[in-house]
Amino acid sequence: MQIHLSLDGAGGLGQRLYEGLRRALLDGQVSVGERLPPSRVLAAELGVSRRLVVEAYERLVAEGFLGATPGRGTFVERVPPPLPREADRAGPGPGAHWRPPLAWGGRLAPGRHNFPGGVTDRALLPWAAWRRAMMAALREASRDIGFYGDPRGEASLRLAIARYLGYSRGLACDSDAVLITQGAQQGLDLLARVRVAPGDTVAVEEPGYPPARAVFEARGARVVPVPVDEQGLCVDALPPEASVVYVTPSHQFPLGMPLSLERRLALLAFARRHDALVVEDDYDGEFRFEGRPLDALKSLDREGRVAYLGSFSKVLHADLRLGYLVMPPGLAPALPGARAFSDGYPPLVTQRALARLMIDGDFARHLRRMQRLYTIRRRRLGEALAARPDLWTPLPQVAGIHVALRLAAPVPDLPARLAAAEIRANPLAPFHMGEAAHDGLLLGFGVIDGDAIDRGVAALAEAVAG
Ligand SMILES: Cc1ncc(COP(=O)(O)O)c(C=O)c1O
Incomplete structure (x- = not known):
């Protein structure tokens, strides 16, 4: 019989020979009952002394892999069963069974x-202003003597966002309640970590935003689709056991209607009755076309039951990977901790550059132009x-x-x-x-x-x- 032996690795030649043989057995190159080459033959083939081959065989006999019958030679006595192909691919260990509930497509190639x-045009970004803001942020960073950042993000950007939400979305909030995220998606993930336990019921809009569903499913939640009609989410159809309700009130994703005022009030009343958290995803509410729109749902929240998610992906570009979360007071102690254990804190220079863009008025100018x-x-x-x-x-x-x-x-x-x-x-x-x-x-x-x-x-x- 032929076996392929590698004598690579550390250690003396005897040790490498023993390990090579053992690997060949574990890899399934030989099966139970097969006879190994006589020690003299293998030694000649490998160009090693016969004594080393005899010693390697003896060790494998002692371990139970091989058996020796005087006068007949050395046989394979026992080998572990081969790994199933699926396990081969997934790799061993805890978590190998986990599959993201969604297939991600990678970069989308343009068509004709x-x-x-929800994709914006890179060519229309305020590049000159962004370059100035980045240069200023780099200069500032080079003089900064601080160490690690705040898991909620840079104070200057949190303040700029809190002000912006006040005039743009009718949402009065303190900058201490703002947590900068890497896009709305990270905000969803953090909320799911601190507020959703396996088996909890999470209500989502039907149809709705698959990445939000996926985050809650990955936490082990029971995700329940709730229909939408021309007024948005049908609050009457919410399952009473829902502990979290995910909604897109400004512009229902994907159908587009706003959540009516009546439904907004009904949703807040539901949250009060059932002690539920409402997650408001205001991903592109800034661009409005007819009349005065409704302010953010969060602006009606007097009891801290709404977590508000915003994103710079539509107002600037998704490549920035910047968004924010207005934390309800009940979750404000837990969320920064969850963030610290995830990616620490957001990148310093991009945050400072964006803060400058907002403070200098370039961001507002860009929004007016895009509008x-x-x-x-x-x-x-x-x-x-x-x-x-x-x-x-x-x-x-x-x-x-x-x-x-x-x-x-x-x-x-x-x-x-x-x-x-x-x-x-x-x-x-x-x-x-x-x-x-x-x-x-x-x-x-x-x-x-x-x-x-x-x-x-x-x-x-x-x-x-x-
Ligand atoms: C409903 C909804 N929420 C949030 C986002 C933005 O996500 P992110 O800020 O992670 O880019 C999108 C983008 O398409 C969206 O459609």
């Missing part, structure tokens, strides 16, 4: 017609879509940078048709936990402009009509 949901631009794009997209009432109905949208459409008739293989036409748009079906009654589409207008909108809608019409 780009309506990706004007998005108003024009939204109108153009609305007009292009309105030309094909036979194919779809756009849902009312008063805030945010995407619109949702209901398709007039089911479209078989919708994702494949979009891919074939190189259209980047999200079908609505994957945002449902259950079966979607009607399919539809989410069209973002963060990276598409002018004539490209008309061309994209024409391509979409062709793909949908088949």
Whole structure:
């Protein structure tokens, strides 16, 4: 029989020979009952002394792997069963069974017609102001004699955000209650860690935001989908045992309607009755298009039952990985600790640069400019879509940078048709936990402009009509 032996490794030649043989047995190169080469033959093959081979065989006999019968040779007596292929891939150890509940796609490649949901255009960022702010933050950091940062984030940025929330979202909050996160996603994760235990019930909107569901599922929560109608979340349908309710009140994700005032009050009353936490995800409430919008739900919260999540992903860019959490007083002691044990604290220089951008007014200028631009794009997209009432109905949208459409008739293989036409748009079906009654589409207008909108809608019409 042939065995492949590696004599690599540390230690003397005898030790390496013994380890090589043992590895060959454990790797399953030989099976029970097979005879090993006579010591003289193996020694000649490997160019080592016969004594070393005899000693290695004797050790393996003593360990029970091999058996020796005088006059007949040395046999394989016992080897562990081979590892299943699945275990091979997952690797051993605790946690190897864990799989993220979502498949992440990595960087999204642009297509010919780009309506990706919630993505903004890097080219439109205030680069000159950002460069100035970064240079100033670097100069400041070079003179800083501090050691580690505050797990809640830099005081200057927390203060700038607290002020911004006051005038932009009607939310009076103290900067001590603000915790800077790496995007809304980290805020969700921290809230789930401190507030959700395995088996707890968490209510989410149906359809809703899959990464939020995934965070709660990963904590072992029972995630219950609750329908939305034209007023937003159907509060009457909340399961009474829900200890956490996740909502997107400004711009329901993905359908787009705001949560009505009546429902907001009903939701706060539910939270009081059931001692539940409401997680308000205000991911793109800054951009508003019709009349005066409702302020943040959190601005109505007199009892500290709402945790408010904000993000710079839509107002600037997701690549910044910056967001914030306004902590309800009950969770304010636990959250910074959870953050400290996760990634310590947010990066110093980016935070200071963003604080400067906000304090110097460049951020507000950028928001005003984007508001004007998005108003024009939204109108153009609305007009292009309105030309094909036979194919779809756009849902009312008063805030945010995407619109949702209901398709007039089911479209078989919708994702494949979009891919074939190189259209980047999200079908609505994957945002449902259950079966979607009607399919539809989410069209973002963060990276598409002018004539490209008309061309994209024409391509979409062709793909949908088949
Ligand atoms: C509902 C919702 N929440 C939050 C976010 C932003 O997440 P992050 O701040 O982690 O980029 C998005 C982005 O698409 C979103 O759609």
